[in-house]
């Protein structure tokens with residue numbers, strides 16, 4: 001079957017987005033990082049399954065070793081399923097992602113979001129970065145340009161509307177994401193014709 005995956009650090013709003021997209025309600029915030037395996041949900045209007053992968057990143061009470069296990073599980077899932085994943089929705093927190101990336105830049109470390117974004121590219125999985133919590137962002141264009149810059153996409157962000165989608169999951173403002181996802185799905189349908 002066709003599949004979309006939802007990836008991103010903990011607390012960026014993946015559960016909230018999942019609920020908006022699927023209409024399913026399920027627990028958010030409880031036992032962060034302890035999600036054992038990918039959760040699958042049917043995405044009603046579109047004819048495919050959407051998979052919620054566990055969030056990665058700082059989780060209080062979750063030991064480093066467990067965090068690495070979670071990361072390995074995500075990487076393996078994406079590698080094993082790359083062929084059938086039509087689109088990845090990489091969720092970031094618009095309010096904090098630039099600071100987090102900059103804090104982890106330099107030295108030997110590659111910030112998780114940057115690593116994940118490039119990894120999805122390597123796997124040839126079409127990706128939309130859903131920049132969530134835009135309701136909390138004042139300097140919208142500057143922020144989105146900075147996010148593009150950190151991900152290696154040449155600003156202005158407006159050139160990347162198939163890749164960068166500012167949203168507010170909490171407010172149900174998802175139009176840019178739905179548009180971007182649809183573009184990728186249609187591109188693939190077209191590719192399948194030739």
Ligand code: GDP
Pocket residue numbers: 009010011012013014015016017028029055132133134135136167168169170171
């Ligand atoms: P997850 O860990 O990625 O699944 O994140 P959750 O969906 O549990 O959300 C984490 C926190 O961010 C919760 O307090 C949400 O209410 C909040 N949140 C999610 N989406 C938005 C949004 O669009 N705007 C704002 N301001 N808060 C949000």
